[in-house]
Amino acid sequence: MLMSTTARLAVTVAATTVFATTPPLSAGAAARPQEPRAPREFVALDSVDPTIRQEMRYVSAHNFVGERIDGYRQPVCILTRPAAEALHRAQTRLLTQGYTLKVYDCYRPQRAVDHFVRWAKDLADERKKAEFYPRVDKSRLFEDGYIAAKSGHSRGGTMDxxxxxxPALPAPPPGPGQESVPCFAPQAQRYPDNSVDMGTGFDCFDTLSHTDDPRVQGAQRANRQRLKSALTAEGFVNLPEEWWHFTYKPELFPDTYFDFPVSRRSVSGHRP
Incomplete structure (x- = not known):
């Protein structure tokens, strides 16, 4: 079928637009979608304070899902610079008391949150129930507030x-069966961690994880208060339902949920 002059002109213009907006490929290279990068306000925590320990749980399979979480490419804590600098000040305070901070999670991409949501909707997948949510029916994770479609972590100022x-000694490897011990069991029985005893492990879906739960007393309560005091003194706000969860205020991006991957590449090249 022959095209009119007008139609031929339209095809020519359209082709020109595609070529003008498509970057050239090197010989033999395949086209790959461009990954989003972090805004300049984000930094790797260890570029601000290398003394803070990092045990990024969602890069490993030891988490409530039971597998590496989408978007976690490297075990690196990424935060907005004001949050990282405030965390450094809290660390300085704790070091004088004979302790160091250790982060489990920091910035969390939206794709990771989406992974949590997909997992929570799959009621048949209860691989990690015995450890992380033994007393909670999986069908109630949304209703009880343990899983949500959006997370403050994706804004860059929240950390666990x-x-x-x-001296910070490495945690021993888990013994036989410890990955099935409830997260609120006595510290010597549950999955090993080199942290102080907080009464429950990290990401324990249970009311015992509430920061001021009256059933948590003695050294466990004192440890929670030590962490909370050090952080609130520097502008952090604790989530009452999770002793490990803190947000630096005011947030730089209170209404933005980012989706760049967790990797050094996402923040490489940034300068103060």
Whole structure:
């Protein structure tokens, strides 16, 4: 079928637009979608304070899902610079007391949150129930507030963390069956961690994880208060339902949920 002059002109213009907006490929290279990068306000935490320990749980399979979470490419804590600098000040305070901070999670991409949501909707997948949510029916994870479609972590000013006594010794490998021990069991029985005893493990879906739960007393309560005091003094706000969860205020991006991957590449080249 022959095209009119007008139609031929339209095809020519359209082709020109595609070529003008498509970057040239090197010989033999395949086209790949461009990954989003972090805004300049984000930094790797260890570029601000290399003394803070990092045990990024969602890069490993030891988490409530039971596999590496989407978007976690490397075990690196990424935060907005004001949050990282405030965390450094809290660390300085704790070091004088014989402790160090340890982060479990920091910035979390939206694709990771989406992974949590997909997992929560799959009621048949209960690989990690015995450890992380033994007393919660999986069908109630949304209703009870353990899983949500959006997370403050994706805004860059929220982190999950604990404290470790100095000298910080590595945690021993888990013994047989410890990955099935409830997260609220006595510390010597549950999955090993080199942190102080907080009464529950990290990401324990249970009311015992509430920061001020009256059933948590003695050294466990004192440890929670030590962490909370050090962080609130520097502008962090604790989520009452999770002793490990803190947000630096005011947030730089209170209404933005980012989706760049967790990797050094996402923040490489940034300068103060």
């Amino acid at each position: 963390l604990t404290i470790v006594p100095l």
